[in-house]
Amino acid sequence: MLVTGIKSKPVYAPLRADTGGRYHLMLAKGVGNVALMRVLDELRSAAPQALGRTRVLLIPGENSGETAARPEDFAALGLEEVRTFADVPGLLRDFRSILEGALMGTRLYVAGPESFIGLAMKIALEFDLNKDEVRAEELGTLARRVYCIHCRATTEEVRTNIVRCVDCGSWLLVRDHYSRRLAAYMGVMVDAEAPGELPEIKEIFI
Amino acid sequence: MSEAQTLEVEVAAIEQVTPLIKHFRLAPVGTEGLPAFSGGSHIVVVMRTATRVYRNPYSLLSPPHRLDCYEIGVRRMEESRGGSHFMHDRVAVGTRLEIAHPVNLFALDKIARKHVLIAGGIGITPFMAHLEDLYLGRVPYELHYSVRGPDHAAFLARIMERTGGRAHLYYDSERQSIDFDRLLSSQALGTHVYVCGPKGMIDRVAAAARDWGWPDSHIHWEQFSAPPVGDAFEVFLARSKMTVHVPPDQSLLESIEAQGVEVPYLCRGGVCGFCQTRVLEVDGELLHNDHFLSDADKAKRNTIMPCVSRARCKSLVLDL
Numbered sequence: 041m042l043v044t045g046i047k048s049k050p051v052y053a054p055l056r057a058d059t060g061g062r063y064h065l066m067l068a069k070g071v072g073n074v075a076l077m078r079v080l081d082e083l084r085s086a087a088p089q090a091l092g093r094t095r096v097l098l099i100p101g102e103n104s105g106e107t108a109a110r111p112e113d114f115a116a117l118g119l120e121e122v123r124t125f126a127d128v129p130g131l132l133r134d135f136r137s138i139l140e141g142a143l144m145g146t147r148l149y150v151a152g153p154e155s156f157i158g159l160a161m162k163i164a165l166e167f168d169l170n171k172d173e174v175r176a177e178e179l180g181t182l183a184r185r186v187y188c189i190h191c192r193a194t195t196e197e198v199r200t201n202i203v204r205c206v207d208c209g210s211w212l213l214v215r216d217h218y219s220r221r222l223a224a225y226m227g228v229m230v231d232a233e234a235p236g237e238l239p240e241i242k243e244i245f246i
Numbered sequence: 247m248s249e250a251q252t253l254e255v256e257v258a259a260i261e262q263v264t265p266l267i268k269h270f271r272l273a274p275v276g277t278e279g280l281p282a283f284s285g286g287s288h289i290v291v292v293m294r295t296a297t298r299v300y301r302n303p304y305s306l307l308s309p310p311h312r313l314d315c316y317e318i319g320v321r322r323m324e325e326s327r328g329g330s331h332f333m334h335d336r337v338a339v340g341t342r343l344e345i346a347h348p349v350n351l352f353a354l355d356k357i358a359r360k361h362v363l364i365a366g367g368i369g370i371t372p373f374m375a376h377l378e379d380l381y382l383g384r385v386p387y388e389l390h391y392s393v394r395g396p397d398h399a400a401f402l403a404r405i406m407e408r409t410g411g412r413a414h415l416y417y418d419s420e421r422q423s424i425d426f427d428r429l430l431s432s433q434a435l436g437t438h439v440y441v442c443g444p445k446g447m448i449d450r451v452a453a454a455a456r457d458w459g460w461p462d463s464h465i466h467w468e469q470f471s472a473p474p475v476g477d478a479f480e481v482f483l484a485r486s487k488m489t490v491h492v493p494p495d496q497s498l499l500e501s502i503e504a505q506g507v508e509v510p511y512l513c514r515g516g517v518c519g520f521c522q523t524r525v526l527e528v529d530g531e532l533l534h535n536d537h538f539l540s541d542a543d544k545a546k547r548n549t550i551m552p553c554v555s556r557a558r559c560k561s562l563v564l565d566l
Contacts, residue, residue: 060456061459062458139435144430144434144455145458145459146435146459168355168358168359168435170461170464172463173461
């Protein structure tokens with residue numbers, strides 16, 4: 041029932057350093073920190089002078105001990121700046137203000153859960169950052185942001201194929217149809233023709 | 247593009263705007279207006295002489311919202327194969343010309359946050375139409391226009407009227423030049439750069455932009471190469487089953503067209519890729535002069551842009 045093969049579904053790839061860029065801006069949430077550490081290692085060997093023009097914005101992982109790199113690890117690299125945040129809105133606020141002052145030649149790297157990547161990309165799009173300036177690696181939960189096409193509310197952290205809209209209460213089928221502008225997957229009423237008749241609800245975005 | 251799709255226009259006015267550049271106004275023949283176009287478009291003017299046909303691309307410099315006439319600027323080339331001399335010497339008010347429909351290979355990016363326009367000499371022409379659109383819009387921009395000297399600054403009054411303080415003029419005669427590093431190292435994120443002018447200028451702008459980390463998607467340029475002259479050679483057209491002689495001062499495309507074989511084309515300047523033709527056999531060297539094929543494509547020796555490229559060969563067979 042979930043429609044697949046839809047071209048708008050974002051595709052991600054492991055992060056690689058882009059030494060063609062002059063300034064590097066990196067964002068990560070949770071386990072995404074590990075991907076940034078890998079890119080920074082690559083940058084250090086390919087273009088060490090670039091580390092002084094690199095800024096990192098982090099939301100540290102919950103169990104920072106084993107899986108995720110720690111803010112101290114980043115601080116030790118001699119970067120231009122490392123900022124840590126407690127939540128996504130805080131990080132995105134600073135991200136936006138950095139973009140407002142940023143110059144051409146900046147490359148953006150984002151690592152973390154898809155919903156986090158989507159929110160960062162939505163802002164990057166407003167600054168006309170193109171595909172050859174932005175790289176993203178998906179790490180962490182596949183939970184989706186789902187946009188109700190009926191009432192336009194967005195339901196966060198959706199893990200199931202069918203979800204109840206937080207605002208209008210409609211039962212929505214979560215499609216693969218993705219909007220970069222809204223940073224959300226489209227949710228379409230699933231029982232419009234036979235109210236109350238729902239397919240089996242399964243947890244699939246884990 | 248084939249001959250059936252050309253339009254007939256009449257030269258309504260000619261003005262010598264610099265020692266080298268003539269400004270032509272082309273009016274439609276008949277009651278219908280001209281086809282709509284967008285800023286950055288060019289047309290191809292078909293020039294028929296007793297001995298041969300020239301088809302040269304020229305950017306439209308008139309306001310895109312005006313369809314009662316098209317304006318073009320033609321620089322007299324010192325080493326012309328004949329096209330620009332024909333426009334300068336043989337075309338008068340009242341002359342009728344055939345033109346191909348406008349095609350745009352140099353549009354402004356629609357979601358750019360800022361545009362930086364860089365023109366060298368006759369390279370100002372596509373920007374003239376862009377300035378009309380920018381004048382009506384809200385996106386910030388700056389124009390950097392470099393010419394030999396004050397006498398050579400074509401269309402200056404119109405540029406000043408449209409740009410206010412956003413135009414910067416540079417005269418070679420005063421030893422003024424655009425500092426590409428300074429210009430491109432300090433542009434805000436979301437800026438696009440556009441350059442039209444001599445090849446050296448385009449190369450320097452692209453190199454400076456890349457040095458400062460600009461990605462390719464933000465660097466735009468247009469240069470119509472005139473087909474270079476070269477040694478004569480012969481080409482066999484496999485599907486038409488005929489041999490065509492290509493003289494030194496005629497392009498491969500023109501020579502094929504002269505034999506009545508139609509090749510689809512748009513820019514005739516090695517930019518658009520429309521006339522790309524399969525090479526079935528070549529005993530010798532392909533002389534690629536286009537800006538379209540990658541070095542890897544050129545190395546494969548199985549494709550050619552007949553509008554500007556030639557061959558130095560014993561035999562050449564094309565899939566035409």
